[in-house]
Amino acid sequence: xxxxxxxxxxxxxxxxxxxxxxxxxxxxxxxxxxxxxxxxxxxxxxxxxxxxxxxxxxxxxxxxxxxxxxxxxxxxxxxxxxxxxxxxxxxxxxxxxxxxxxxxxxxxxxxxxxxxxxxxxxxxxxxxxxxxxxxxxxxxxxxxxxxxxxxxxxxxxxxxxxxxxxxxxxxxxxxxxxxxxxxxxxxxxxxxxxxxxxxxxxxxxxxxxxxxxxxxxxxxxxxxxxxxxxxxxxxxxxxxxxx
Amino acid sequence: xxxxxxxxxxxxxxxxxxxxxxxxxxxxxxxxxxxxxxxxxxxxxxxxxxxxxxxxxxxxxxxxxxxxxxxxxxxxxxxxxxxxxxxxxxxxxxxxxxxxxxxxxxxxxxxxxxxxxxxxxxxxxxxxxxxxxxxxxxxxxxxxxxxxxxxxxxxxxxxxxxxxxxxxxxxxxxxxxxxxxxxxxxxxxxxxxxxxxxxxxxxxxxxxxxxxxxxxxxxxxxxxxxxxxxxxxxxxxxxxxxxxxxxxxxxxxxxxxxxxxxxxxxxxxxxxxxxxxxxxxxxxxxxxxxxxxxxxxxxxxxxxxxxxxxxxxxxxxxxxxxxxxxxxxxxxxxxxxxxxxxxxxxxxxxxxxxxxxxxxxxxxxxxxxxxxxxxxxxxxxxxxxxxxxxxxxxxxxxxxxxxxxxxxxxxxxxxxxxxxxxxxxxxxxxxxxxxxxxxxxxxxxxxxxxxxxxxxxxxxxxxxxxxxxxxxxxxxxxxxxxxxxxxxxxxxxxxxxxxxxxxxxxxxxxxxxxx
Numbered sequence: 140x141x142x143x144x145x146x147x148x149x150x151x152x153x154x155x156x157x158x159x160x161x162x163x164x165x166x167x168x169x170x171x172x173x174x175x176x177x178x179x180x181x182x183x184x185x186x187x188x189x190x191x192x193x194x195x196x197x198x199x200x201x202x203x204x205x206x207x208x209x210x211x212x213x214x215x216x217x218x219x220x221x222x223x224x225x226x227x228x229x230x231x232x233x234x235x236x237x238x239x240x241x242x243x244x245x246x247x248x249x250x251x252x253x254x255x256x257x258x259x260x261x262x263x264x265x266x267x268x269x270x271x272x273x274x275x276x277x278x279x280x281x282x283x284x285x286x287x288x289x290x291x292x293x294x295x296x297x298x299x300x301x302x303x304x305x306x307x308x309x310x311x312x313x314x315x316x317x318x319x320x321x322x323x324x325x326x327x328x329x330x331x332x333x334x335x336x337x338x339x340x341x342x343x344x345x346x347x348x349x350x351x352x353x354x355x356x357x358x359x360x361x362x363x364x365x366x367x368x369x370x371x372x373x374x375x376x377x378x379x380x381x382x
Numbered sequence: 383x384x385x386x387x388x389x390x391x392x393x394x395x396x397x398x399x400x401x402x403x404x405x406x407x408x409x410x411x412x413x414x415x416x417x418x419x420x421x422x423x424x425x426x427x428x429x430x431x432x433x434x435x436x437x438x439x440x441x442x443x444x445x446x447x448x449x450x451x452x453x454x455x456x457x458x459x460x461x462x463x464x465x466x467x468x469x470x471x472x473x474x475x476x477x478x479x480x481x482x483x484x485x486x487x488x489x490x491x492x493x494x495x496x497x498x499x500x501x502x503x504x505x506x507x508x509x510x511x512x513x514x515x516x517x518x519x520x521x522x523x524x525x526x527x528x529x530x531x532x533x534x535x536x537x538x539x540x541x542x543x544x545x546x547x548x549x550x551x552x553x554x555x556x557x558x559x560x561x562x563x564x565x566x567x568x569x570x571x572x573x574x575x576x577x578x579x580x581x582x583x584x585x586x587x588x589x590x591x592x593x594x595x596x597x598x599x600x601x602x603x604x605x606x607x608x609x610x611x612x613x614x615x616x617x618x619x620x621x622x623x624x625x626x627x628x629x630x631x632x633x634x635x636x637x638x639x640x641x642x643x644x645x646x647x648x649x650x651x652x653x654x655x656x657x658x659x660x661x662x663x664x665x666x667x668x669x670x671x672x673x674x675x676x677x678x679x680x681x682x683x684x685x686x687x688x689x690x691x692x693x694x695x696x697x698x699x700x701x702x703x704x705x706x707x708x709x710x711x712x713x714x715x716x717x718x719x720x721x722x723x724x725x726x727x728x729x730x731x732x733x734x735x736x737x738x739x740x741x742x743x744x745x746x747x748x749x750x751x752x753x754x755x756x757x758x759x760x761x762x763x764x765x766x767x768x769x770x771x772x773x774x775x776x777x778x779x780x781x782x783x784x785x786x787x788x789x790x791x792x793x794x795x796x797x798x799x800x801x802x803x804x805x806x807x808x809x810x811x812x813x814x815x816x817x818x819x820x821x822x823x824x825x826x827x828x829x830x831x832x833x834x835x836x837x838x839x840x841x842x843x844x845x846x847x848x849x850x851x852x853x854x855x856x857x858x859x860x861x862x863x864x865x866x867x868x869x870x871x872x873x874x875x876x877x878x879x880x881x882x883x884x885x886x887x888x889x890x891x892x893x894x895x896x897x
Binding site: 171172174175176177178179182183184187188192194196256257260348351352353355356361363365368 | 581
């Protein structure tokens with residue numbers, strides 16, 4: 140176990156996750172005004188339509204795929220009768236389609252951001268950093284699925300990256316799993332470590348809007364009232380809602 | 383019964399001269415910041431015309447407001463689930479070009495240009511891209527019917543008019559329509575906001591955007607059928623008319639009213655039953671919406687209502703203000719003010735007295751000796767077609783418009799006879815359903831009302847508010863105060879810099895907004 144291994148598979152994740160969590164808490168408390176999706180649809184919408192829709196739907200499924208592949212132990216799948224073949228079929232096909240959606244949608248968003256004058260002029264450094272980092276992580280990840288796993292690579296992330304990640308999240312990293320990470324193919328190593336770099340910059344970019352998905356809207360009354368007076372008689376009428 | 387007080391405004395369109403003073407003072411007060419150049423929280427449109435943004439009234443396409451679907455009131459642009467499914471791309475959004483691309487001029491060239499045969503020119507430069515641009519559209523592009531032979535056909539209100547109305551010179555008509563946010567009783571913008579950032583104030587019905595909670599989802603802009611929620615493309619937040627709440631809370635009229643040259647605006651409160659709003663907004667026939675909305679208003683003179691209002695916490699001075707309210711008088715008592723586009727089902731609270739002019743011309747200058755048999759049929763031949771006014775104010779019901787115009791004509795005829803000591807045929811008043819007193823009162827309020835009669839604005843009871851600190855930032859634009867360079871004095875910072883979010887600041891390290 141080299142120092143590099145410890146840095147990449149223990150220190151980096153913890154530093155990154157700390158920044159991720161604290162960063163969000165601090166920004167949420169001190170920068171509500173800057174906490175937005177930063178939509179640029181008002182300036183240009185023809186070219187946004189395809190890219191934005193495809194990218195966002197794709198990334199939702201990619202996220203769910205990562206939950207299934209990394210956070211949920213392989214044994215759980217085995218227990219409910221989903222065997223390796225079935226899992227891999229799902230991972231490659233559904234994951235592959237979602238991945239294509241993200242790559243293609245993201246590519247359209249990238250093109251739009253670098254070619255539409257109005258959008259260029261109104262982009263901040265953080266927009267580019269977020270987009271490029273996200274793009275690299277996505278491309279590397281997609282290459283792993285499409286170029287390695289789908290073509291018969293025998294590295295099983297469900298018995299290496301999965302357990303390692305769960306150990307990190309439960310604060311009990313083990314030497315065995317760190318070594319397993321150190322022995323993973325370079326593509327997977329890159330994807331994981333770059334993802335942690337992305338998590339570290341996440342709270343300081345527009346990506347925070349992920350946490351503002353307004354699901355509360357579904358259970359809310361249409362018209363919102365806010366009262367000046369402190370007495371709360373009717374719960375519905377006083378709530379200040381922030382998503 | 384849930385009694386609420388609500389601010390409303392009435393504009394007497396006969397008096398509007400289209401000077402845009404309201405728009406200018408509003409802009410100077412509220413929208414002189416980067417990202418808001420294109421916004422006119424108050425604008426004055428020349429009708430007929432496409433309006434601002436283009437064709438805003440075409441809500442079959444723009445999808446603003448509510449409609450009744452299977453007997454239920456639903457947002458025209460789609461309900462909650464459909465909104466969340468379309469959150470990544472709002473297909474009904476009105477792009478900035480439908481307003482106009484904001485520009486400035488290359489003024490430096492006037493000074494720096496070398497000696498040439500011709501005068502140097504300040505070329506227009508887009509504020510969105512910084513590049514030179516050709517101006518092909520702008521605010522008030524159609525002012526005073528400019529280009530109406532082309533744009534007029536795109537006025538959605540012309541749809542219901544017969545082909546007989548043409549835009550030929552001899553048949554041209556026009557009127558001004560000053561517009562602000564309607565501060566609706568049943569606001570579809572508030573209902574469209576997934577974040578809950580938009581809200582209606584419990585105490586006075588003013589609709590505001592909480593700048594801190596706005597998450598840039600953009601549905602409010604589509605939701606508002608009047609297209610009076612704007613998108614600040616610098617801050618990525620929704621902004622809208624605030625009914626000048628800091629002034630209103632202090633008993634002063636909005637800046638657009640205060641500076642109105644024609645003194646055509648009236649501000650007051652009405653009491654209404656909030657429990658009735660949904661039912662009123664859901665009536666099947668669009669033409670019943672005007673009456674349905676009137677039905678939500680409560681009589682501030684009724685002792686039962688007063689008792690209940692006090693019980694529900696409405697301050698007594700507010701009930702008094704509701705009694706003296708010019709809005710209540712013009713809209714409910716005299717019934718000469720009408721809501722703008724009631725068919726959007728938002729129950730708007732800015733009402734209009736329809737324009738009568740040119741009245742004298744229609745009667746050939748013989749108004750003194752006219753009988754009702756002559757006067758009232760003439761209404762149908764007014765320069766501004768009745769159908770057009772009906773399309774604006776009564777969802778196409780010409781009966782209501784005629785009744786209002788009849789009242790206005792009767793009042794004028796009555797007062798003219800009185801002032802000139804001419805004989806007057808009482809039948810004119812009777813047929814309009816009026817008495818001498820009502821005619822006199824209408825005259826007082828619509829013609830010569832003084833400042834205190836036009837603006838009956840009870841101060842807000844700030845002493846009742848609890849934790850003022852927790853409200854900080856909720857009401858909107860407090861960050862304007864911190865804009866040093868906007869106010870003169872202090873270091874000349876680039877105002878653009880201020881609106882960047884607190885992180886990844888590129889220009890200086892002073893404390894960011896929110897800290």
